[in-house]
Amino acid sequence: MNIKQLTGKMDRFVRSKGWYADDTKRPQTPRNLAISLAVEAAEILEHFQWRDEVKNKEELSSELADVALYLLQLASVTGIDLEKSILDKIEINKTREWDVDESNVEGPKSYDV
Numbered sequence: 001m002n003i004k005q006l007t008g009k010m011d012r013f014v015r016s017k018g019w020y021a022d023d024t025k026r027p028q029t030p031r032n033l034a035i036s037l038a039v040e041a042a043e044i045l046e047h048f049q050w051r052d053e054v055k056n057k058e059e060l061s062s063e064l065a066d067v068a069l070y071l072l073q074l075a076s077v078t079g080i081d082l083e084k085s086i087l088d089k090i091e092i093n094k095t096r097e098w099d100v101d102e103s104n105v106e107g108p109k110s111y112d113v
Helices: 004-019 032-048 056-076 082-094
Strands: none
Touching: 004 056, 004 082, 032 056, 056 082
């Protein structure tokens, strides 16, 4: 499933809950979605408070999904093509100067959790 399909699925879910209605208790405004995104991102940090390893991968997975869903929704309601934005940002990042760790030229390591 690609980003556009995931966004469509999220949109259908939001519609089914009535959250686009004017009188909803969960208005899908950019401000509300940005706040919710930040709150969910902070919940990811809780999984690493006082430890470097993931204690509960299933719970972390759920928090990561919350962040992704709010990000999809925020991009959607603001009319931003997130897939294009991501691809554009990757191209921009390729031109930036980054510190190079010569011991890690093959990419990130996989951590067992």
